[in-house]
Amino acid sequence: MRTPWYTLALACTMGQIVCWTCLAIFYGLGRSNEETCVEVSCRNANKPVGSGDCGGGCTAGIPFFSYCGYEQPEYYVFGVGLTLVMVLGLPGVESVNRMYLTLSEVGGGMPSETNLCWCVSPLP
Numbered sequence: 724m725r726t727p728w729y730t731l732a733l734a735c736t737m738g739q740i741v742c743w744t745c746l747a748i749f750y751g752l753g754r755s756n757e758e759t760c761v762e763v764s765c766r767n768a769n770k771p772v773g774s775g776d777c778g779g780g781c782t783a784g785i786p787f788f789s790y791c792g793y794e795q796p797e798y799y800v801f802g803v804g805l806t807l808v809m810v811l812g813l814p815g816v817e818s819v820n821r822m823y824l825t826l827s828e829v830g831g832g833m834p835s836e837t838n839l840c841w842c843v844s845p846l847p
């Protein structure tokens with residue numbers, strides 16, 4: 724059974740939608756990267772958030788993507804969205820793995836059952 728290649732494109736598109744949606748919610752709720760970084764650092768170090776003893780390397784700017792899945796409501800978009808990306812992307816990744824396995828078995832030639840244009844420049 725051949726796995727459809729479009730699942731990789733669908734998973735990548737879904738991943739982009741999840742990423743931008745989480746960032747929009749993150750900034751839409753007025754969160755800043757630096758404040759979230761300090762809060763995460765303090766919680767991980769088991770220190771009070773306002774103590775000033777944590778968050779030494781925190782900077783402003785675009786947050787780490789994982790910060791977008793740290794609090795609600797983007798936590799749900801992050802969790803459900805990335806689960807869907809994984810479920811959609813796995814068949815496509817498996818299809819690529821099978822293609823490379825087949826290529827190695829036939830000695831680098833392109834088998835006819837794949838739908839990928841293979842361009843090879845012969846070595847002198």
